[in-house]
Amino acid sequence: MTGPRLLIGPLLRRVVGTRATVWVETSAPAVVTVRTADGATGSAPTFSAYDHHYAIVVVSGLAPDSSTTYEVLVDDEVVWPVPDSGFPASFIRTRAADDRDQPVTLLFGSCRETTQHATARRLPPDALDAYARRLIATPDPDALPDLLVLLGDQVYADETSPTVRRLLKRRRRRPKGAPATQVVSFDEYTKLYLESWRDPEIRWLLSTVPSVMIFDDHEIIDDWNTSASWRADMRAQPWWAERIRSGLASYWVYQHLGNLSPDEIAADPVYAKVTAAEDATSVLHEFGERVDQEADVAHDTERWRAVQYQWSYALDLGRTRLVMLDNRSSRVLDSGNRAMLPPGEWSWFLDRAHGVYDHLVVGASLPWLLPPGIHHVESWNEKLADSRRPWVAKLAEQMRRAWDLEHWASFRRSFEALGALFVRLGSGTAPHEGARVGAGPAYSRPASISVLSGDVHHSYVARARFADKSVRTPVHQLTCSPIHNQVPAGMRPLMRLGWTPGPAGAARALARSAGVRRPPVRWKKLAGPYFGNAVATLTHRGRSAEVVIEGTTSDGHLRTVARQPLSDEV
Numbered sequence: 001m002t003g004p005r006l007l008i009g010p011l012l013r014r015v016v017g018t019r020a021t022v023w024v025e026t027s028a029p030a031v032v033t034v035r036t037a038d039g040a041t042g043s044a045p046t047f048s049a050y051d052h053h054y055a056i057v058v059v060s061g062l063a064p065d066s067s068t069t070y071e072v073l074v075d076d077e078v079v080w081p082v083p084d085s086g087f088p089a090s091f092i093r094t095r096a097a098d099d100r101d102q103p104v105t106l107l108f109g110s111c112r113e114t115t116q117h118a119t120a121r122r123l124p125p126d127a128l129d130a131y132a133r134r135l136i137a138t139p140d141p142d143a144l145p146d147l148l149v150l151l152g153d154q155v156y157a158d159e160t161s162p163t164v165r166r167l168l169k170r171r172r173r174r175p176k177g178a179p180a181t182q183v184v185s186f187d188e189y190t191k192l193y194l195e196s197w198r199d200p201e202i203r204w205l206l207s208t209v210p211s212v213m214i215f216d217d218h219e220i221i222d223d224w225n226t227s228a229s230w231r232a233d234m235r236a237q238p239w240w241a242e243r244i245r246s247g248l249a250s251y252w253v254y255q256h257l258g259n260l261s262p263d264e265i266a267a268d269p270v271y272a273k274v275t276a277a278e279d280a281t282s283v284l285h286e287f288g289e290r291v292d293q294e295a296d297v298a299h300d301t302e303r304w305r306a307v308q309y310q311w312s313y314a315l316d317l318g319r320t321r322l323v324m325l326d327n328r329s330s331r332v333l334d335s336g337n338r339a340m341l342p343p344g345e346w347s348w349f350l351d352r353a354h355g356v357y358d359h360l361v362v363g364a365s366l367p368w369l370l371p372p373g374i375h376h377v378e379s380w381n382e383k384l385a386d387s388r389r390p391w392v393a394k395l396a397e398q399m400r401r402a403w404d405l406e407h408w409a410s411f412r413r414s415f416e417a418l419g420a421l422f423v424r425l426g427s428g429t430a431p432h433e434g435a436r437v438g439a440g441p442a443y444s445r446p447a448s449i450s451v452l453s454g455d456v457h458h459s460y461v462a463r464a465r466f467a468d469k470s471v472r473t474p475v476h477q478l479t480c481s482p483i484h485n486q487v488p489a490g491m492r493p494l495m496r497l498g499w500t501p502g503p504a505g506a507a508r509a510l511a512r513s514a515g516v517r518r519p520p521v522r523w524k525k526l527a528g529p530y531f532g533n534a535v536a537t538l539t540h541r542g543r544s545a546e547v548v549i550e551g552t553t554s555d556g557h558l559r560t561v562a563r564q565p566l567s568d569e570v
Contacts, residue, residue: 004028004053006079008197010072011206012092013258014315018062020092020210021265023258025190026053026074033073034059036092040068049280050186054253058262065096067141080207087200088139090207095146095318104320104540107131107209110151110216110365110454111482114161114192115199125556126484127533132205134558145537146317148209149324151454151481152216152365154255155192157247158182159218164191175239182221184243186284189250213255214311214324216365216455220247225295226406227385228333229397245288248329252287259313259324270309294330298342304330305344312345319358320540323349327366331411335393336386340366340414353421359540360425360449366407367453368418369462369477369523371498376507376516378409383514407455412516419521422449423466426473446473447543448567454481458495459536459549460528461564464521476566477523478547480536492531499525527562534561543567 009024022034026046032055033043042059062068069089072080081089096102112128113121135143158179160168165181168174168188178184183192197203217224221243225231234240252270265271270287274280290307297303311326325341332339341349353360362368370378382405384396400406408415428445456479464475487495497503512518532551535558539546545566550558 003077004030004074006072006074008194009207010034010080010090011197011258012090012208012210013056013212014261015062015092015094015210016261017097018060018064018094019262020059020062020094021258021260021262022057022059022070022072024055024057024072025193026055029053030055030075032057033076034070035073036062036068036070038063038066038068047274047277047280049249049253049274049284050190052187052190056257056265058265059092062092062094064094067091067093085200087204088136090204091141093141093144099318101542102318104317104359105145106147106149106320106322106361106452106538107145107535108149108151108363108452108478108538109480109483109535111153111218111457112150112196112484113156113159113482114196115202123484123486124533125552125554127535127550127552127558128205128483129199129201130552130556130558131535131550132201133556135208136201136204144209146210147322148205148211149322149363149452150211150213151363151452152214153218153454153485154213154215155189155196156218157189157192157243158221160192161195163195164188167191175242177237178239178243182243184239184246186246186250189246193250193254212259212313212315212322212324214259214326214363214365215251215255215328217328219251220244220328223401223404223406224328225331225333226401227397228335230401231295231333241289244292245285247288248291249284249288252284256311261315264313291329294342295333298330298332298339299334299337301342301344304342308342308344310345310348312341312349314352316357318540320361321352321355321357321359322361322363323352324363325349327364338382338411338413340408340411346417350421353425356444358447358543359545360446361538362418362449362451364408364451364453366455367477367479368408368415368451369464370407370409370456371495371525371529372504372523373498373500373507374495375409375519376504376511378405378407379412379516379519380507380511380514381405382410382412383511383516416520419464419466419519422464422473422475423468423471425449426466426471426475427468428470428472448540448545449473449475450538450545450547450566451475451477452538453477453479456495457482457485457487458492458529458531459534459551459562460530461526461547461549461562462523463526464523466521472568474567476526476547478536478538479528480534480549482533483535484533486533487531495529499529527564530561532561538566
């Protein structure tokens with residue numbers, strides 16, 4: 001091939017009604033066309049930034065309740081499927097025009113270090129790779145999940161492979177003090193995606209299963225936005241400005257753009273600017289700098305609105321509503337006023353959480369419900385970090401960073417607000433927060449509420465129990481992590497102890513001694529913890545729900561390690 005080449009992709013991102021979006025990166029400017037076997041088509045010119053070239057193509061005219069193979073053309077030359085690849089054809093599957101009675105299947109997980117062929121560590125087999133091989137062996141469209149939900153750490157900017165490290169070593173122009181083994185520039189970020197998403201099995205999987213994503217800390221750096229003082233310390237580093245704007249801009253290009261529906265893409269102001277520009281480098285440069293300011297002004301709604309870009313999003317599949325939350329970029333970090341989401345975005349979340357559906361799924365990269373012992377330690381630490389005694393607050397801050405104490409439990413106001421929302425929804429009458437008593441519509445009680453999370457490098461299922469007995473909807477924490485990584489062996493006993501009554505009780509007493517009140521929700525582990533690489537499948541059929549967690553075997557296959565019903569209705 002002498003013309004532009006296909007570097008990454010195709011990634012099938014959203015399938016909405018009779019339309020689908022397909023994302024690609026090419027080696028040069030071009031027009032990208034997607035053409036299906038049954039005649040549906042779409043095309044788009046690439047947009048360019050930092051000497052890289054991208055397109056997201058909206059394919060229109062798909063038939064409802066069907067599956068069709070497709071091919072990708074770059075400047076009228078077929079570049080996908082790759083001839084003689086040995087892989088099945090990629091295809092697009094649509095749901096029925098009225099899919100209210102159609103089952104919904106979500107495949108989810110988080111924390112995927114680069115392809116197992118490139119990592120320098122001896123990690124257990126890649127669970128997503130194993131899942132892809134199983135589908136490839138029996139490529140039945142009806143066996144595909146409706147959506148792949150990736151819950152953070154799709155790439156590791158701060159833990160790179162030997163291949164990327166060799167590339168960084170050859171770079172002569174890097175910011176002063178830039179970590180030798182970490183990516184900093186936009187171009188360096190592109191190498192992470194090139195390495196990870198061109199893994200043959202993963203490439204086929206992403207070309208065939210629709211996917212949505214949300215970032216966690218390693219897309220930027222470990223412990224991203226842990227606290228206000230953390231931000232201040234990082235900003236003092238001469239290389240940090242380029243790192244944060246490059247990380248956010250590349251995330252928008254490679255991950256977030258594909259999270260949007262075709263209509264949302266058309267309405268996105270950043271997309272309008274990058275496609276209008278001959279070279280969108282300055283557009284993305286300014287965008288990355290601007291949106292990093294959100295955490296600085298998150299407590300001030302008016303100032304926040306001036307700089308904010310909403311990474312959170314929501315979508316419906318049949319009678320399932322998925323709301324994905326940004327747990328990182330715009331946290332309120334002020335001591336005594338911490339929050340996972342700023343007030344404006346929390347209001348948006350409340351609007352999306354209320355509605356008519358059978359199942360609510362909240363995607364959050366960080367678990368809402370941790371092992372109780374760990375939860376109480378994080379709440380204790382947050383209380384001390386707010387101490388009026390400077391030496392106590394300083395010591396607590398040091399512990400917060402050293403021990404990664406920055407989950408929902410250490411943003412207690414948000415932890416309790418999420419629980420209060422679930423109480424309202426689960427009791428069957430849920431007026432919008434702030435509405436006068438008796439106002440607003442009555443909502444049908446959901447059959448299940450599930451919080452999907454990753455981050456903590458072990459997998460488990462926990463059920464929440466509320467003091468309010470009117471809550472009849474089962475509420476579960478579903479944590480699946482890692483896809484391809486591992487928790488240090490020395491941490492495993494501590495995580496197991498976090499679930500046992502004795503240590504959990506001692507941690508609760510410690511938190512109480514600092515003045516932390518008892519959580520308004522209790523929770524019990526139903527499955528796990530499992531410490532191997534894993535993927536999980538959440539299935540909704542009518543008003544029933546079930547989750548299955550599958551871990552990898554030493555020979556790279558999957559085995560079921562947990563199967564848990566999640567609803568009281570069948």
